[in-house]
Amino acid sequence: MSHVSIRQLLKNFDGKPPTVAVDHLDLEIEDGEFLVLLGPSGCGKTTTLRCxxxxxxxxxxxxxxxxxxxxDGDRGVNLTPDKRFIGMVFQSYALWPHMTVRKNIAYPLKSRKLTDALNSGRVEETAALVDCERLLDRLPAELSGGQQQRVALARGLVSHPDLVLFDEPLSNLDARLRDQVRAELHDLHQRKPFTAVFVTHDQSEALALGTRMAIMRAGQIVQIGPPREVFEEPVDEYVAGFTGMSNRLPCEYVDGRWYALGAEIFGMQPPAGASVGSFVIRLRPEKVRLVADAADLRHGEAGIAVHVDDVEYGGLHLDVMCSVAVEDSARRQLHARIPTHDSSRAPRTVSRGAAMILAFDPIDGRTFDTDGRALALPQRALTGALAG
Structure with missing residues (x-):
């Protein structure tokens, strides 16, 4: 294991126009830390990993x-991959098809001439660590996707590298296997910590695996911290949207009433401070509910009239897509995720085309100014001002 330090890293790609993939990035990764780089395609996370x-x-x-x-750009230092003591686990497994599992796992030891490790049973020990010791004499073509990914993980760990790099290693697995391998990887890191950088665009992977998670945009880190902190306290709207606060209500106070997306918000009163007279509330689909009438709002709740566009059955929940009930609102969709067993969150039947009220408590959301930055005003103070 090793500490990793990245200072003012800049990576450009030529083109018309040129692209800045990593923009003067500073990052410290602690010894034994599992850091997850999270962001959409093109944000710079994979380029950072490749650097x-x-x-x-x-x-x-x-x-x-x-x-x-x-x-080091100034000193002209650039060690080739074989001279950097790292392990890498790829999205595509990248196993040698003509080699047995044993030989695939042993490859880093042989290439680095770690004879003592080879002779001491390191291959078998590492295979047992990822539950593939029974596969050592098989070829990759004889393995399932999950088994191949375990072998790739063992190969990345067998030489006890300073750093293990994961390039979206679970994205080729089906949903059930992805959850299983993710849980196994988390358990492995808990039992035998190693320094790792894990690249993904999947929020659930980042939350489950990361000691810390870093949200990237345009080659820079927008927010970094423990997963719970980033999830619950996003610093701006970009982070909020990417971590699941998909419902966006830009609130404005006009002629004594509150509006969002052109429709009146029921149950809200002007806040005490004029500085928050115009702001945005972001809410997760799980934190809103649907009611038949504004009279059904609970104390502290606000509500906005919506039209139900679509209802998808998800087993334990319904995904209800709504649009604000005003003209030209087709692209202003809101999302309610309603547990199928909880009749208090919505009527037992929600039908396409129904007129309803989307109800929410502002304390369940995150509030931002009109520039997208999280408001410094405490949530409870703001909620007290909004509740009517």
């Missing part, structure tokens, strides 16, 4: 793995 691996050469900045400087 760490030595597969991309940055334009400037520096990267240090433990005590070893592996890249």
């Amino acid at each position: 760490l691996a030595g597969l991309e050469q940055p334009a400037s900045g520096s990267i240090t793995l433990g005590d070893q400087l592996v890249f």
Whole structure:
């Protein structure tokens, strides 16, 4: 295991116009930490990983793995991947098809001439760690996707590298296997910590696996912290939207009434501070409910009239897509996720085309100013001002 330090890392790609993939990135990864880089396609997370691996050469900045400087633009240092003591687990498994599982796992030890590790049973020990010791004499073509990914993980760990890099390793697995391998990977890191950087666009993977998670946009880190902190306290609307606060209500006070998306919000009163007279509330689908009438709002709740566009049955929940009941609202959709067993969150039957009230308590959301930055005003103080 090793501490990782990235300083002012810059990576450009030529083109018309040129693209800045990693924009003067600063990042410290602690020894034994499992850091998840999360963001949409094109945000720079995979390029950052490839720079760490030595597969991309940055334009400037520096990267240090433990005590070893592996890249420095000013000093002209750029160690090739084979000279960086890292393990890598790819999205596509990348196993040698003509080699047995045993030989695939042993490959990093042989390439680094770690004879003592080979002779001491390291391959078998690592295979047992990821529950594939019974597969050692098989070929990759004889394995399932989940088994192949376990072998790829064992190969990445067998040499006890300073850093293990994961490039969306679960995305090729089906939903059941993805959950299973994710749980196994989390358990493995708890039992035998190693320093890791894990790239994904899947929020659930980031929340489950990360010691810390970093949300990236345009080659920069927008927010970094423990998963619970990032999930519950997003610093801006970009992070809020990416971590599941998909319902966006831009609230404005006009002529003594509150409006959002052109429709009146029931049950809200003007806040005491004029500085929050115009703001945005972000809410998760699980934190709203549907009621038949504004009279059904609970104390502290606000509500907005909606038209039910679609209802999807999800087993334990209904996904109800709504639009605000005003003209030109087709693209202003709101999402309610209603547990099928909880009749208090919605009538027992919600039908397409129904007129309803989307109810919410502002304290269950996150509030932002009109520039998208989280308001410093405490949520409870703001809620007290809004509740009517």
